[in-house]
Amino acid sequence: MFTAEERTWVRSDLLDRASRDLRISGAAITGSGAAEREDRWSDIDLAFGVVESADVQEVLADWTACLYDRHQALHHLDVKTGDWIFRVFLLPGTLQVDLAFVPETEFRPLVPTFRLVFGRAKEEASFPTPSVGATIGFGWLYALHARSCIARQKWWQAEYMISGIRDSALALACIRSGLPSVHGRGLDLLPREALNQYEDSLVRRIQADELWRAFDAAVRALLNEIASADAVLAGRLRGTMLQLVRTPGRSGSEDRPDGARAASDICDPPRGWEGR
DSSP states (O other), X not given: OOOHHHXXXXXHHHHHHHHHOTTEEEXXXXXXXXXXXXXXXXXXXEEEEEOTTSOHHHHHHHHXXXXXXXXXOOEEEEEEETXXXXXXXXXXXXXXXXXXXXXXXXXXXXXXXXXXXXXXXXXXXXXXXXXXXXXXXXHHHHHHXXXXXXXXXXXXXXXXXXXXXXXXXXXXXXXXXXXXXXXXXXXXXXXXXXXXXXXXXXXXXSSHHHHHHHHHHHHHHHHHHHXXXXXXXXXXXXXXXXXXXXXXXOOOGGGSOTTOOOHHHHOOOOTTXXXX
């Protein structure tokens, strides 16, 4: 496990390198480090503007080589948002280093946790908020697939889909509460009573009756959130959504593996399901 001192040294070393790299027009500390809210688990988040005359890909390649050669990085991945490229590194000792690169014309705060170290930044812009409509759409799409996965005895895929329903509902709860909805960042800021309804949607065993039970709870939680966001849409969706959890999915023989029994023979909902 890395220490706070090691994290401070790595960040200082990277900022010093940036100050000497003529292709970097500005640098900022972002995340918990900018807000002075670091704890022992916090990672390093830095953002860099790249001068117009430089090739962003060449800058990325040089900085990547530095992370591997000087800081013994083990692996990295890229996350792209608009013109921003976030290159995320894993260092020995489990330290995560996120380096964001963007052309200097777009170098600006996207979130409140942005502390300029040197150079200039453009006026702050709002980070795009996930669409409520799209989040609702993914919720019912996960529900459709959860039903068919249980019916087809695809137990682990069913668990994945049920988790997707719950994640969609929780994202809607965060949006409604003005909290970050991406990567679960706002979940632990939701009131305890708001989170209680989601506990029943957790799959505790990979068995048909348990998957049906959790599926039912996840769908009902999603419907509650849709109703809070758009009561008219919730009214349109409610009957169809509840059909998914009131009857087991049935598919033709061509949809089942050879020799598999019908879904109604293996996936009957638990006793009392119809009356819930």
